Amino acid sequence: xxxxxxxxxxxxxxxxxxxxxxxxxxxxxxxxxxxxxxxxxxxxxxxxxxxxxxxxxxxxxxxxxxxxxxxxxxxxxxxxxxxxxxxxxxxxxxxxxxxxxxxxxxxxxxxxxxxxxxxxxxxxxxxxxxxxxxxxxxxxxxxxxxxxxxxxxxxxxxxxxxxxxxxxxxxxxxxxxxxxxxxxxxxxxxxxxxxxxxxxxxxxxxxxxxxxxxxxxxxxxxxxxxxxxxxxxxxxxxxxxxxxxxxxxxxxxxxxxxxxxxxxxxxxxxxxxxxxxxxxxxxxxxxxxxxxxxxxxxxxxxxxxxxxxxxxxxxxxxxxxxxxxxxxxxxxxxxxxxxxxxxxxxxxxxxxxxxxxxxxxxxxxxxxxxxxxxxxxxxxxxxxxxxxxxxxx
Amino acid sequence: xxxxxxxxxxxxxxxxxxxxxxxxxxxxxxxxxxxxxxxxxxxxxxxxxxxxxxxxxxxxxxxxxxxxxxxxxxxxxxxxxxxxxxxxxxxxxxxxxxxxxxxxxxxxxxxxxxxxxxxxxxxxxxxxxxxxxxxxxxxxxxxxxxxxxxxxxxxxxxxxxxxxxxxxxxxxxxxxxxxxxxxxxxxxxxxxxxxxxxxxxxxxxxxxxxxxxxxxxxxxxxxxxxxxxxxxxxxxxxxxxxxxxxxxxxxxxxxxxxxxxxxxxxxxxxxxxxxxxxxxxxxxxxxxxxxxxxxxxxxxxxxxxxxxxxxxxxxxxxxxxxxxxxxxxxxxxxxxxxxxxxxxxxxxxxxxxxxxxxxxxxxxxxxxxxxxxxxxxxxxxxxxxxxxxxxxxxxxxxxxxxxxxxxxxxxxxxxxxxxxxxxxxxxxxxxxxxxxxxxxxxxxxxxxxxxxxxxxxxxxxxxxxxxxxxxxxxxxxxxxxxxxxxxxxxxxxxxxxxxxxxxxxxxxxxxxxxxxxxxxxxxxxxxxxxxxxxxxxxxxxxxxxxxxxxxxxxxxxxxxxxxxx
Numbered sequence: 036x037x038x039x040x041x042x043x044x045x046x047x048x049x050x051x052x053x054x055x056x057x058x059x060x061x062x063x064x065x066x067x068x069x070x071x072x073x074x075x076x077x078x079x080x081x082x083x084x085x086x087x088x089x090x091x092x093x094x095x096x097x098x099x100x101x102x103x104x105x106x107x108x109x110x111x112x113x114x115x116x117x118x119x120x121x122x123x124x125x126x127x128x129x130x131x132x133x134x135x136x137x138x139x140x141x142x143x144x145x146x147x148x149x150x151x152x153x154x155x156x157x158x159x160x161x162x163x164x165x166x167x168x169x170x171x172x173x174x175x176x177x178x179x180x181x182x183x184x185x186x187x188x189x190x191x192x193x194x195x196x197x198x199x200x201x202x203x204x205x206x207x208x209x210x211x212x213x214x215x216x217x218x219x220x221x222x223x224x225x226x227x228x229x230x231x232x233x234x235x236x237x238x239x240x241x242x243x244x245x246x247x248x249x250x251x252x253x254x255x256x257x258x259x260x261x262x263x264x265x266x267x268x269x270x271x272x273x274x275x276x277x278x279x280x281x282x283x284x285x286x287x288x289x290x291x292x293x294x295x296x297x298x299x300x301x302x303x304x305x306x307x308x309x310x311x312x313x314x315x316x317x318x319x320x321x322x323x324x325x326x327x328x329x330x331x332x333x334x335x336x337x338x339x340x341x342x343x344x345x346x347x348x349x350x351x352x353x354x355x356x357x358x359x360x361x362x363x364x365x366x367x368x369x370x371x372x373x374x375x376x377x378x379x380x381x382x383x384x385x386x387x388x389x390x391x392x393x394x395x396x397x398x399x400x401x402x403x404x405x406x407x408x409x410x411x412x413x414x415x416x417x418x419x420x421x422x423x424x425x426x427x428x
Numbered sequence: 429x430x431x432x433x434x435x436x437x438x439x440x441x442x443x444x445x446x447x448x449x450x451x452x453x454x455x456x457x458x459x460x461x462x463x464x465x466x467x468x469x470x471x472x473x474x475x476x477x478x479x480x481x482x483x484x485x486x487x488x489x490x491x492x493x494x495x496x497x498x499x500x501x502x503x504x505x506x507x508x509x510x511x512x513x514x515x516x517x518x519x520x521x522x523x524x525x526x527x528x529x530x531x532x533x534x535x536x537x538x539x540x541x542x543x544x545x546x547x548x549x550x551x552x553x554x555x556x557x558x559x560x561x562x563x564x565x566x567x568x569x570x571x572x573x574x575x576x577x578x579x580x581x582x583x584x585x586x587x588x589x590x591x592x593x594x595x596x597x598x599x600x601x602x603x604x605x606x607x608x609x610x611x612x613x614x615x616x617x618x619x620x621x622x623x624x625x626x627x628x629x630x631x632x633x634x635x636x637x638x639x640x641x642x643x644x645x646x647x648x649x650x651x652x653x654x655x656x657x658x659x660x661x662x663x664x665x666x667x668x669x670x671x672x673x674x675x676x677x678x679x680x681x682x683x684x685x686x687x688x689x690x691x692x693x694x695x696x697x698x699x700x701x702x703x704x705x706x707x708x709x710x711x712x713x714x715x716x717x718x719x720x721x722x723x724x725x726x727x728x729x730x731x732x733x734x735x736x737x738x739x740x741x742x743x744x745x746x747x748x749x750x751x752x753x754x755x756x757x758x759x760x761x762x763x764x765x766x767x768x769x770x771x772x773x774x775x776x777x778x779x780x781x782x783x784x785x786x787x788x789x790x791x792x793x794x795x796x797x798x799x800x801x802x803x804x805x806x807x808x809x810x811x812x813x814x815x816x817x818x819x820x821x822x823x824x825x826x827x828x829x830x831x832x833x834x835x836x837x838x839x840x841x842x843x844x845x846x847x848x849x850x851x852x853x854x855x856x857x858x859x860x861x862x863x864x865x866x867x868x869x870x871x872x873x874x875x876x877x878x879x880x881x882x883x884x885x886x887x888x889x890x891x892x893x894x895x896x897x898x899x900x901x902x903x904x905x906x907x908x909x910x911x912x913x914x915x916x917x918x919x920x921x922x923x924x925x926x927x928x929x930x931x932x933x934x935x936x937x938x939x940x941x942x943x944x945x946x947x948x949x950x951x952x953x954x955x956x957x958x959x960x961x962x963x964x965x966x967x968x969x970x971x972x973x974x975x976x977x978x979x980x981x982x983x984x985x986x987x988x989x990x991x992x993x
Contacts, residue, residue, distance in 0.1 A: 069910050086755070098864030102916040103908030107463070109632035112668050112749065114558060115467045131752060157603060158913040164464070165579070178566040179525030188481075189522045191534035197527050198741060201552060204527050204559050205744075208466055240527070400553060400741050 056082045059134045061092055063104060064149035065159050074156070077101075078145065085135035089146060090118050092134055093160075105159035113274055116207030119214065120160050121149045126214040126272045129160075151214035153223075168210045171230035175253070179237060182244040192241045198400045203236040206277045212269035224258040228269035228279030231260060235282040238289055250290040254298040260286045261302025285396065292394075301328050301341075308332070314385050317378045318371035321362060325349070429837055430576065432458040433829035434822065435596060435612035437583050437639060440468030441557070441811060442793025442818035443618030444564040446782075449822030450616075451574045455829050458610065460578040460599060462634065462918070465565050469620055469632045470793075470814065473557025474671035474745060475541060476549035477521075477811040479514035482538060485548055487511040492986055494809060497543040497702045498773075498802025499945035499955065500988040501652070501963060501981050506798040508984060509780050510809075510816045517815050518550055525563045527552050529742070539742075540676040543702035543806040543993070554671045554745045557811060578610075582918055584846055586615060586642050586789070587838055593787035594646070595835035598846045602918070605911025607846055611837050614788050614825035617643060617776065618818060621794035622929040624922075626769035626878075627871025628667025630659055639795040641925035643776040644932070644974075648784045649965040651797040651979060653774035653929070654936030655946045657805055658880050660706035662768030664726040665754050670746050670765055672807040674731050674758075675699040677742060681710065682728040682762065683718040694993035701993035704804040704946045707767035711880045714766065726764035767880055771810065772929075773801040773946065774936070777965060777979070782821025790825050792817040799963065802981075803945015853906055853920045860903035863919045870897050870930060878934055883950045887938045891973075894934055898927045932966045932974055939964050939976050957988050 058080050066074040079096035090108055097104045107117040111130045118129040123141045129148070137146040154162040182190070212228040219225045226234075231253070237243045238250060253259040260283055269279040290296045291303040308327035312320050325346055330339035356362045373381075434450040436443045439461035447459040461468065480487045491511040495502055522528055522536065528550050531537040538547040552559035568575055578599070584607070585598040596611040619639030623631025644650055660681075661670040675681075681699050683689045693709035694701035701709075710727045713719060720726050731739060731746075736759045739747060743758075750758040775797035782790040782798075793814040800813055873893040877886035901923050908916035942956040943949050961981055966974040 067910060068912050098862065101907050102863065102919065103910065103914075105913045105915060107467070109463060109467050109469065109634045110472050111633065111666075112472065113752065114555075114745070115469070115471050115632060117463065117467045158910075161913055173569055173572075178570040179563075181523065185523055188519055189528070189536050192530060193534060194530040194532060194537075197530050198553075200527050201529075201555075201559075204552065204562065205555055206562075207471075207558065208562075236527075237525075240525070242525070400744060 055084050057085055058082050059092055059138060060145045061089075061096060062145045062147045063093065063096070063160070064147075065104070066150075066156050068158055083134060086133050088130045089120075089122055089132045089134060089137050089148065090129035092146070093129060093148065105157075105161045107161055114207060116209035119151050119162075119209040119211050121151055121214065123147050126151055126211040128209055128211065128274045131274045151210055153213050153216060153219050154210065162210070164210055168208070168213050168227075168229060171213075171227050172208070172233055174226055175230050175234040176249065177230075177233050177237075179240065179243055180245045182242055190242045196239065196241050199396070200236050200239045201400050203232045203239070203277060203282055205275050206232055206236075206279075207275055209274065211272040211274060212277075212279050215268045215272045217266045217268055218262055218264045222258060222262060225262045226253070226256065226258055228263075228283065231263070231286060232277055232279040232282040235286055238286060246289070247294050247296075250286065250294055251296050253286060254290045254296045254302060255300070257300055259300075260290065261298065261300045261305070288394065304328050304331060314382065316370045317373040317381045320370045321367045323370070429609050429611065430458060431596075431611040431834050431837075432456045432576070433612070434458075434614050434616060434825045435460065435610055436616045436618055436822075437461075437597065438468070438618035438620060438793070438795070439463075439465035439577075439579070440470035440618060440620055440793060440814065441473075441561055441564065442470075442795075442814035442821075443468070443616070444561070444568060445815045445818035446616050446618055446790075446792055446822035446825075447575050448564065448567055448571065449819040450826040451571055453823050453826035455826035457574065458576040458578060458612070459568070460581045460583065460597075460610070462580065462582045462602065462638070464579050465568065465577070466562055467634070468561065469635050470561045470811070471558045472630070472632065472669065473811050474554040474669065475673035475676065476539060476551035476556045476808045477518060477560070477815075478541065478544065478548050478806070478808040479518040479550060479812065480511065480548055481515045481518060481536065481550065482546070482548060485546055487514065489545055490514065490548060493544050494800065494806055495802075495986045496991055497804050497806040497809075498800075499704075499804055499991055500802070500957070500986075501799070501944065501961065502802030503799050503982040504984040504986060505982045506780050506800045509820075510798075510800050510812060513816050514812055517812070517819070521560060521563070521815070524567055526560050529553065539673060540700060541807045542672050542675065542700045542706065543697070544700070549673075549676065549808045551673065551742070553741065554673050554743050560811065560815075582921075583638065583642065584850070584921065586646055587842075588646065589835050591787070593835075594789040596837075598843060600850070602913055605914060607843050607850075609837055609839075609843060611835055613829040613832055613834060614790060616782065616790040616792060616821050616825055617795050618791070618793050618814075619795045621772045621775075622926055623769055623772070624867070625870055625926040625930040625933070626656075626874045627868060628662070628875070629769040629871070630662055630667060630669040631770070636922035637925045637929035638922065639791065640775055641928040643784060643786070643789065643791065643795075644928055644966075644968050646786055646789070647968060648786050648789065649777045649967045649977070650932050650974075651774055651777040651963050651965045652799050652802065652936070653772070653932040653966055654940050654964065655773035655801070655803050656769060656878065656933060657703055657771040657773060657946050658707040658767040659770035660703055660710055660767055661729050661765040662770070663749070663754055664721055664764040664766050667768045668749055668753055669768075669770065670729060670749065670763070671743070672703070674729060674734070674743055674746060676807075677731075677734045677738060679729055679731040680733055681706070682720075682730055683713045684720045684724065685718060687718075689713050689718070697993035702804055702806060703770075704948075705993055707880055708948060710767055721764040726766050728762035729758075729765045730762040731758040732760060732762065769875065769879070771805055772933070773797065773799070773803065773805055774933070778817075778821075780817075780820065781824035782817050783824065788828075790821040792821040803947065850917060853917055854909055854914075856903055856905055858905050860905040861900050863901075863904045863906070863916070863923055866897050866900055866904055867923055867926070870894065870926060874930055874933075878930075878937055881948050881950050882937055884938070887934055891931070891934045891938065894927060894931050895973075898924075898931070901927055935966060935974050935976065936964045955991075961988060
């Protein structure tokens with residue numbers, strides 16, 4: 036072109052990488068609802084630089100070979116939340132996963148891409164998020180209920196509180212956490228990680244007038260905050276460091292410790308019993324956990340009728356556990372023992388944590404560091420379960 | 429068949445704000461979008477939103493900065509409306525739940541932004557667009573009984589009654605392929621810009637100028653289409669946006685000599701001059717051989733001068749972008765950036781209530797040209813534009829609806845025609861080119877010849893290419909023959925929209941024989957107020973090159989002056 040020296044040509048393929056395209060093979064799970072056929076796999080080989088994203092790979096396959104491959108996408112920069120898929124079995128954003136990394140984690144060198152789990156598939160990689168994800172979001176009354184009176188200007192609120200809820204505000208509603216939620220697999224009615232994280236966005240917002248009501252509602256719901264099994268899957272899945280499980284745990288702490296909400300699911304008492312047993316014995320004492328969860332820590336609590344009922348209904352599980360030698364009858368009935376020195380250390384952890392004036396909450400945006408003090412950053416970022424930090428370390 | 433007082437097409441910030449305002453005014457409202465609303469491209473707006481909320485600030489100062497930023501072809505009456513109403517709008521956002529960052533006294537914190545004479549940008553870290561968009565969607569969920577949502581529906585045609593007034597649209601349910609007619613007393617276009625006509629662009633794949641082209645095809649004039657913003661800080665790697673907030677927080681731009689070259693181009697504002705000025709400065713450095721990185725095609729953005737703690741708290745998203753998409757820890761080392769296509773100042777010509785010259789048709793947001801941005805938009809004025817004029821369009825359309833009957837539906841025959849059109853696309857023979865190829869050619873050509881620096885030869889070449897691609901697009905081949913989520917058919921329609929918009933941009937750029945704002949003509953390097961202190965409007969002229977006309981610039985209190993930063 037005549038105008039060559041004045042153009043911005045070359046921005047797409049920067050010279051740094053233009054000669055480094057490599058072939059990558061994608062194995063995409065296809066499903067055509069109109070065909071009446073079951074899902075099937077199709078392989079396409081594309082050519083891109085290794086640091087390009089899986090989404091760019093899919094788009095190249097779509098552009099060059101088959102325009103009928105269905106995938107939602109828009110921003111390509113991990114902000115619109117459209118392209119949630121599973122890559123080699125792991126949920127995430129296609130635009131946020133590099134081809135070389137995806138190839139490394141594949142079982143046979145072929146990058147396997149399939150739709151997210153826990154949601155019905157509409158076509159190819161496109162799932163019905165309305166039927167699951169958005170329905171659950173709607174469940175948590177997902178809007179601010181203003182504290183009255185509404186000020187003329189902005190609400191004057193603590194600086195940290197706004198930074199705090201920004202972590203949950205950073206959720207892009209991609210559904211990756213929903214895809215991998217183990218509790219939801221067992222209980223499809225579980226409100227789930229994304230919607231509960233959304234709920235913390237209001238519970239943690241000092242401008243909201245109904246924090247108690249929200250917490251009470253989520254604690255009393257059998258599919259609410261105590262339905263989470265603490266498996267960390269959602270933290271691993273989240274591409275934005277929202278750490279949904281952490282938000283669920285914070286909802287529990289607010290409900291139990293701050294508002295003393297004793298729920299009919301026994302979630303609060305179960306947690307208290309768990310914490311107390313570890314404090315006393317250093318290890319879990321299974322035989323004691325159940326009665327205490329129902330009747331509280333007192334000796335008489337053991338005879339709470341609901342505990343007996345739960346025990347009966349749990350017999351098959353207990354039997355299985357014994358048969359598989361996960362527990363021994365004596366081991367379950369008697370408290371486990373750990374060396375006195377270890378127990379002392381456990382107690383010290385309790386003392387340190389309980390001795391603080393304020394609860395220490397880890398947050399992605401509050402880094403607690405400055406130029407001269409880099410130490411705490413990595414620890415704190417890691418403690419929030421920032422998947423980005425780990426992925427790209 | 430649905431009928432509403434106000435039908436909004438597009439569910440980004442302008443669309444959602446319009447829907448909420450119209451519903452609040454008592455109208456029956458539907459909002460339709462080709463993607464789920466939170467996927468709209470407003471989500472990518474990072475840095476913040478401008479408003480003179482600091483007691484030491486004044487909306488007139490904001491207005492003057494905007495006028496100057498526009499290089500004196502923004503309409504000052506519209507700019508006054510936007511800047512005067514800004515503080516109230518931002519407070520409204522705060523009240524419905526946007527988690528704006530606070531200062532130590534608990535009030536909203538403000539950050540510096542380009543072209544602004546003081547700190548007036550309210551923000552939520554560097555996810556301001558996302559935070560506002562998601563909060564507006566919370567409000568739509570709250571008002572689900574008064575606002576009907578049609579998510580993942582694609583408008584294929586705007587309908588007009590015998591008098592020419594817009595009376596609804598025909599849309600395709602993307603999930604089922606079903607076509608339906610939507611009757612409406614008013615239609616508000618809020619479909620965003622057309623960045624996808626450029627490659628690379630910071631814009632999402634959905635930004636294909638649908639509403640601009642649909643209005644143009646009805647006969648609505650487009651205005652300022654030659655004004656295309658190149659954002660100064662996009663990753664060399666892939667064109668991703670690095671927020672202006674980075675420079676607002678103090679980051680420097682460095683050339684190959686390690687020099688803060690902005691002191692040559694804008695000694696007072698340095699990196700915080702307006703975007704057209706900074707992009708041109710960078711491109712000049714690159715063209716003159718002082719670029720950095722492989723091939724010397726980039727410039728260093730040095731964020732390490734910002735305290736690390738501040739960066740991690742207030743620029744979190746670009747820390748991630750640097751890490752994930754360029755392999756750079758921006759808190760430790762500079763990152764390679766360059767100017768990249770970001771925004772179009774032009775669009776469907778509207779008045780300050782969002783009304784277009786076509787009865788019953790409104791436009792708000794990037795699809796529209798009010799014109800508040802003129803030759804160059806200031807950073808953090810786009811979110812404001814979407815919200816102020818989205819709300820005004822919603823209110824005005826609701827008021828208009830109150831005094832008119834529901835238009836009559838056009839009926840099944842019209843739907844059949846539309847189905848025939850779609851079947852025609854699906855049935856195209858395999859002899860045509862692939863849609864993705866045509867789109868790539870368009871983007872490459874626009875970025876070569878309709879970018880930061882423009883010449884007559886380059887622009888004429890671009891016009892030839894666009895005209896040729898328009899022909900080729902008519903026979904572009906479609907793989908997907910199905911009905912469920914047939915993205916291929918949408919792609920074919922979007923391609924046509926992008927080409928219409930691109931043609932207008934090129935024609936406008938050829939027409940304007942001066943350099944002003946984002947338009948820099950190497951062959952006409954000076955601003956020429958005598959001849960070109962006016963808007964260029966473009967109207968459809970059959971299949972021929974668009975018809976060019978002019979529209980005066982409204983001046984209220986600020987006379988054109990030399991523009992220096």
